[in-house]
Amino acid sequence: MISQKWVKLIKSLHTKKYRKAEQLFFVEGEKAVLEVLSSSWTVQALFATTSFLAKHTDRLHTVPLVQQCTEDELVKIGTFSSNDAALAVVAMPHWPEVDLETTPWTLVLDTINDPGNLGSIIRIADWYGIHQIVCSPETADCFNPKVIAAAKGSFLRVQLHYLPLTTVLSQTTLPIYGAYLGGENVHTLPLQQTGGLIVLGNEANGISTATGAFVTRKITIPAFGAAESLNVGIAAAVICDNLLRLSAACAK
Amino acid sequence: MISQKWVKLIKSLHTKKYRKAEQLFFVEGEKAVLEVLSSSWTVQALFATTSFLAKHTDRLHTVPLVQQCTEDELVKIGTFSSNDAALAVVAMPHWPEVDLETTPWTLVLDTINDPGNLGSIIRIADWYGIHQIVCSPETADCFNPKVIAAAKGSFLRVQLHYLPLTTVLSQTTLPIYGAYLGGENVHTLPLQQTGGLIVLGNEANGISTATGAFVTRKITIPAFGAAESLNVGIAAAVICDNLLRLSAACAK
Numbered sequence: 001m002i003s004q005k006w007v008k009l010i011k012s013l014h015t016k017k018y019r020k021a022e023q024l025f026f027v028e029g030e031k032a033v034l035e036v037l038s039s040s041w042t043v044q045a046l047f048a049t050t051s052f053l054a055k056h057t058d059r060l061h062t063v064p065l066v067q068q069c070t071e072d073e074l075v076k077i078g079t080f081s082s083n084d085a086a087l088a089v090v091a092m093p094h095w096p097e098v099d100l101e102t103t104p105w106t107l108v109l110d111t112i113n114d115p116g117n118l119g120s121i122i123r124i125a126d127w128y129g130i131h132q133i134v135c136s137p138e139t140a141d142c143f144n145p146k147v148i149a150a151a152k153g154s155f156l157r158v159q160l161h162y163l164p165l166t167t168v169l170s171q172t173t174l175p176i177y178g179a180y181l182g183g184e185n186v187h188t189l190p191l192q193q194t195g196g197l198i199v200l201g202n203e204a205n206g207i208s209t210a211t212g213a214f215v216t217r218k219i220t221i222p223a224f225g226a227a228e229s230l231n232v233g234i235a236a237a238v239i240c241d242n243l244l245r246l247s248a249a250c251a252k
Numbered sequence: 253m254i255s256q257k258w259v260k261l262i263k264s265l266h267t268k269k270y271r272k273a274e275q276l277f278f279v280e281g282e283k284a285v286l287e288v289l290s291s292s293w294t295v296q297a298l299f300a301t302t303s304f305l306a307k308h309t310d311r312l313h314t315v316p317l318v319q320q321c322t323e324d325e326l327v328k329i330g331t332f333s334s335n336d337a338a339l340a341v342v343a344m345p346h347w348p349e350v351d352l353e354t355t356p357w358t359l360v361l362d363t364i365n366d367p368g369n370l371g372s373i374i375r376i377a378d379w380y381g382i383h384q385i386v387c388s389p390e391t392a393d394c395f396n397p398k399v400i401a402a403a404k405g406s407f408l409r410v411q412l413h414y415l416p417l418t419t420v421l422s423q424t425t426l427p428i429y430g431a432y433l434g435g436e437n438v439h440t441l442p443l444q445q446t447g448g449l450i451v452l453g454n455e456a457n458g459i460s461t462a463t464g465a466f467v468t469r470k471i472t473i474p475a476f477g478a479a480e481s482l483n484v485g486i487a488a489a490v491i492c493d494n495l496l497r498l499s500a501a502c503a504k
Contacts, residue, residue, distance in 0.1 A: 120483065120486065123479055123482070123483070123486075124479075124482070124486060125477075126477045126478055126479035127473075127475055127476070127477050127479040127482055128475075128476045128477055129475075129476035129477030129478075130476075130477070131477075152479070152480070152481075153479075153480070154478075154479050157477070157478055157479075187493075187497045187500075221379075221493065223379055223380075223381075224379070224380045224381035224382075224496055225377075225378045225379050225380055225381035225382070225383075225409070226378055226381075226406075226409055227375055227376075227378035227379040227404070227405075227406050227409075228404070228405070229404075230375070230376070230379055230489070231372065231375070233486065234372070234375075234376060234485065234486060234489045237482070237486045237489055237490050238489050238490060238493045241439075241473065241490045241493065241494070242493070244476055245439045245474075248439075
């Protein structure tokens with residue numbers, strides 16, 4: 001049984017304010033919990049079913065508090081509608097400062113509101129080897145349980161920085177690609193150099209005027225049909241895929 | 253107020269069995285309802301707020317039953333957590349038989365379970381001008397309200413056929429591209445012809461052995477980072493983007 005103290009703490013971690021105050025967040029489900037246990041991140045407490053604990057005894061020796069509980073208890077404290085494995089309470093990492101110059105590619109998110117979209121973008125960034133994302137302060141919190149769930153284990157490999165975008169963008173001389181309707185066709189974009197910043201805008205409003213003022217190259221995914229738009233996660237994937245492809249060709 | 257008869261009918265349409273029996277489904281939200289009203293599809297009944305009705309009087313003359321109701325009523329009968337506009341009850345379309353030979357590209361879905369993924373794939377297909385999807389009978393139902401919501405208006409422009417895949421695939425001589433880990437790099441794939449079939453596998457298990465036996469070309473999205481996989485909707489978009497790009501180059 002999970003103590004009332006922990007139930008209360010974990011429930012408070014559903015909210016950004018308390019995650020920030022405690023500098024903690026939680027990870028749910030077998031695969032993600034195993035990934036965080038194998039990482040260098042600090043797991044402060046683990047609540048898991050008997051079968052999870054029996055299966056993974058060798059992975060638990062570094063965790064200060066390991067407690068057996070039922071699936072029902074996991075569902076009550078977490079956000080999953082079923083969880084037959086575990087929930088880990090994890091300390092927020094200390095990421096170094098944002099570094100645009102020595103990082104080949106950086107994603108810039110101009111107010112992505114939906115946690116599912118943010119999680120999906122983190123997973124895509126990880127696939128394409130992009131390890132740094134700069135988010136406007138209004139973007140969804142990357143330690144929101146829905147973001148963590150959608151990012152799969154990729155939240156461990158991508159660093160997020162919440163900063164005023166105009167300040168960050170004004171400090172670089174790298175190319176700043178912005179996703180627009182009506183920009184240059186991303187299929188045939190001539191690249192002069194590899195690396196740069198890729199700006200993606202808000203789900204409803206796109207890139208804001210203030211952020212857009214720093215974009216040096218407006219790019220567009222060509223449409224072959226009649227759909228008005230693509231979801232921002234889908235657009236992120238297609239743009240990263242094209243820029244990394246062109247970049248690999250350019251580096252040759 | 254919505255009559256009990258309609259409340260009961262619409263609630264039954266949450267379930268595939270009743271959608272099939274009635275040959276009806278429903279569409280929620282202002283944008284999608286307006287798209288269906290502008291289409292050639294038959295709207296049998298429309299339930300809408302006073303403000304929606306006032307704003308769109310000119311669009312309603314072909315609908316046999318138009319009824320004013322409250323936002324609360326829309327939420328009660330539908331699946332949205334808020335709906336300040338409308339819900340339309342729509343007759344299922346009569347799509348022609350599947351036609352692989354005169355259609356440039358066809359998507360083939362080998363048991364996509366998640367309605368959100370299916371809706372997302374329909375929207376992507378529409379963006380890339382792919383108007384035909386063949387689904388294994390186990391794939392999520394395309395008239396599921398979650399599919400309709402995720403597809404945005406694109407469900408109006410993409411025809412779905414639920415058929416045993418091995419039967420369909422055995423009848424074509426077109427190239428059959430299958431998304432695998434460890435196939436040919438989709439960035440640099442040499443295409444001999446434009447058009448063909450693009451097979452995407454189940455979220456957890458990928459393409460089944462029986463379906464995979466018909467794949468003539470295994471293709472892969474190159475990874476630049478450490479993520480183990482991409483969501484199937486994301487993979488669909490990146491693969492369509494590459495095949496359509498290569499196909500346009502090939503056609504020149």
